Amino acid sequence: MKTLRIPFTILCVLAISALSANAAQLxxxxxxxxxxxxxxxxxxxGKGPLKAGDILTQGDEISASALSSAKLVFSNGSELTIEENTSVDITKLEQASFSSSQSYEQLQADPSKSQTLLNLNYGKLNGHVKKLQSGSTFMVETQLGTAAIRGTQFSVELRYNATRGEFELTVNNFDGLVDIISQFGGKIDFSGKQAVDVGYDNNSGQETSPIPAQRKITIRISRGDPAFDALFSLVKNYIPTEQTPGWIQLPAPEITPEDPGVTIVSPEDQNVAID
Structure with missing residues (x-):
């Protein structure tokens, strides 16, 4: 249960990699x-409680229970809040080496080419991805579609709506560039709309559509759809509650953590100290 906010400062020592500038590493x-x-x-x-100051790498999975959350900063400067009742896999996390003395708040763009793929098994993520270099990607993948974040504050949420009997994927683009990649069949029209709802079409091909700034899209699949049971069987083991949840919303925490002492480091530098 949520009981304590832990303030801290992370100081990092920068290093210059001996690898070539084009070499991607963990x-x-x-x-x-x-x-x-x-x-x-x-x-x-291994399994254990997540703690402030922990280092996460490719292949790790994070699960937040009810009334719980975690805030992360990536080596490319991106920030992420893992909301309550959420399970997410860090599927891919690579970045070319770089040298920088900036804190993550000071970065206006990722300092080197980076590849980030998160698999949202269930729940909600809030994030801020800085402007990406050419060739960099930041993707949030779910069973109903993928959000390709180009540089923005965003949220991605996959939940089961017990009232409607539907799984819902909602992607919100607050101020930048986000594409939605899914099987929704046809063009998505945001004209004059703040929010758009579309049905997941298991028989259509994969489509890509931009989500304008300050707009959101919800993709739904209902219990009567033949693909619903397959989706539920994949998702149910990742729901971090004993019972299938309803649609519970709590006030969203700030997207950008306030800790100016955190310094971005090149991926090969793992030295971390906590005050």
């Missing part, structure tokens, strides 16, 4: 803050 994400009960399932099979 990047990292650092845990800025944990509230409540959040569990880390490591790529090596």
């Amino acid at each position: 990047a990292t994400a650092k845990v800025l803050e944990v509230m409540g009960t959040v569990t880390k399932y490591a790529a090596n099979g």
Whole structure:
């Protein structure tokens, strides 16, 4: 349960890689803050409570229970809040080496080419991705579609709506560039609309559509759809509650953590100290 906000400062020592500038390597994400009960399932099979100052790498899975959350900062400067009742896999996390003395708040763009792929098994993510370099990607994948974040504040949410008997994927673009990639069949028209709802079409091909700034899209699949049971069987094991939840919304925390002492480091530098 949510009981404590933990303030802290992370100081990092920068290093210059001996690898070529084009070499991609495993990047990292650092845990800025944990509230409540959040569990880390490591790529090596280990399991334990997530703590402020922990380093996350490719292959780790994070699960936040009810009234819990975690804030992360990635080595490319992107920030992410894992909301309550959420399970997310860090599927791919790579970045070319770089040298920088800027804190993540000071970065206006990722300091080197980076590849980030998060698999949102269930729940909600809030984030801020800085402007990406050419060749960089930041993707949030779900069973109903993928959000390709080009540089913006955003949210991606996959929930089961017990009232409607539907799974819903909602992608919100607050101020930048986001594409939605899914099977929705046909063109999505945002003209004069703040929010658009479309049905997931299991028989259509994969489509890509931009989401304008300050707009959101919800993709739904109902219990009567033949693909619903397959989706539920994949998702149910990732719901971090004992019962299938309804549609519970809590006030969203700030998207941008306030900790100017956090310094972005090149992926090969793993030295971290906590005050």
